[in-house]
Amino acid sequence: MRAHEAGALHGDIGSRGPSWLRTPIDVNSLVSALWPRTVVRGADGALRVADLSVQELAREYGTPAYVLDEDDLRARARDFRDAFGDADVYYAGKAFLCRAVVRMIAEEGLLLDVCTGGELATALAAGMDPARIAFHGNNKSVAELTRALDAGVGRIVLDSFTEIDRLTALARERGVRPGVLVRVTVGVEAHTHEFIATAHEDQKFGFSLAGGAALAAALRVLDDDVLDLRGLHSHIGSQIFDTSGFEVSARRVLGLQAQIRDARGVELPELDLGGGFGIAYTTQDDPSSPHELAKRMRRIVESECAAERLAVPRLSIEPGRAIVGPAVFTLYEVGTVKDVDGLRTYVSVDGGMSDNIRTALYDASYSATLANRASAAEPLLARVVGKHCESGDIVVKDEFLPADVQPGDLVAVPGTGAYCRSMASNYNHVPRPPVVAVRAGRARLIVRRETEEDLLTLDVG
Structure with missing residues (x-):
């Protein structure tokens, strides 16, 4: 041992x-x-x-001090960028964010995911192109949404009907059409701690797939025609080693994609499967490489799209821990x-x-x-x-x-x-x-x- x-x-x-x-x-x-x-x-x-x-x-x-190996962080960012090719790789800023890290990940070609006004402020202060930022959060305030719209944030991830109404009103007032994703709670029980499993039904994030809320949310956005619905979003948890959860998630989200097509004749062009990729904290941990993850996730998405007779959407992922953790x-x-x-x-x-x-x-x-x-x-x-x-x-x-x-x-x-x-x-x-x-x-x-x-x-x- x-x-x-x-x-x-x-x-x-x-x-x-x-x-x-x-x-x-x-x-x-x-x-x-x-x-x-x-x-x-x-x-x-x-x-x-x-x-x-x-x-x-x-x-x-x-001491104590956190020591960050810049070459290591940059190499891990490049590994994900290269492995996923034409997919969008968003660095999940909640893992660790400061202006220097924003610049590092931007220089390595990654996009950025933020989930509060403070994280957005840090990204903007570091000079991040707002069009390359996605804004998450289950309770984004009017002030936060206003700042995101005024800055020109590229994607806003919708998390509730209240937020749909709130963002629709703000966008209509400003005469803008922000790109949005609908966050779907897919009912997948990730093999992780209960506090960081985020796709089971009994939790605060997203719209329930099983209860019909996710479909209703997507149709409301399409019918209002104020927000630009670009796609669906799913995140099943954190510190995950088994890709079977992503397979189930992709199958269910793409099933919803097919329902939206059948109901409104629209095929959404984007699919975000989130992050949560595990890292090694001890020698008992055996994480997959970015290239292994990319291969498996592409195969899953292509297979499910073929089964649903859907065009393959542009994929995006959100690694945070897997880049900065080690x-x-x-x-x-x-x-x-x-x-x-x-x-x-x-x-x-x-x-x-x-x-x-x-x-x-x-x-x-x-x-x-x-x-x-x-x-x-x-x-x-x-x-x-x-x-x-x-x-x-x-x-x-x-x-x-x-x-x-x-x-x-x-x-x-x-x-x-x-x-x-x-x-x-x-x-x-x-x-x-x-x-x-x-x-x-x-x-x-x-x-x-x-x-x-x-x-x-x-x-x-």
Whole structure:
């Protein structure tokens, strides 16, 4: 068993583990699928990324810090762009968004998906062509829709009858005809955590297919003839490895496409199957490559279109996590190491649930490694925890670290590009960490570290 395989272990396992876990383990090994592509161990045993040592980064920018490998992110964006060819690849900005990342994905030929006014503002501030932006959201306000129309956003994804009426009135007032998609809830139960499965019937997103709301929504838009209905949209969840869910989703959405054709004589030219493509957080995860995904999804769409006697629509997808997730790791400093009566060893770091809530929120699994040196010490099954006043403040539930891990060591956790900074908080009044982009031996801040002064600025009482 490799060191990072322990990232998927659960339960109360003793600090040394049962006999079957005490197989020789190389705690210095790096499983390449979990890390940005430029990460290696240097001659001194410390991690290096883009030819920079983590000690250098820690000295310059402090810890905790999110370290973004720019070449890795760009390469993953190109992989999706090249694999899907003439399809539209929207980067899902909710995974992580800042002006620098907007520019990166735009330069690599991707479009952008936003879901709030704040994300739209960030995209526009970065110079993103608004025609290459899609605007999602189940409760877009009048102000948000107005801004989207005035900016000339390329696609607005309709999520409710209220929103259809709201956007129709705004578009009529302005004399514009925005391109829209109808979001369809297809009743697919994705194999993922219930909070990130988004296509089953009992949830807040989209129009129900089974209940007839999706067809009614599409027909209302066509009959009003104010909004330009370009196609249908479906998103079945997140962190998905099995493409069978996309097959069922495509079949049902294209069935609806055929119903619309039969009712109004219109074949919609676009189909968005969303994103949610999984990444490797531990060695138990086996994600598909973009080329494998593209091949399977094209085959599914072409087959279903043939069955329904439909022209093949222009496909679009929305990868977010799959692009930015593996491109980032979080660098922490160890503060204390505590053995609790032989039950477990707790390695406490200087961050935690304020910079990565996913373990507490979704029971997510992560991996970790000693980052500032190699070690010949025996492996120790430890739990990496944060500094917050919560027993659930866990970063990595179970991971093998060297038994000589000590205060002052650096620990790196891979796969933290998606949702960690986006969902970060100031719980316990902890300032949020910076995002440091590295490339070809150079580092630059793209999101600075918050300070206590920042926290007090908003406190006007």
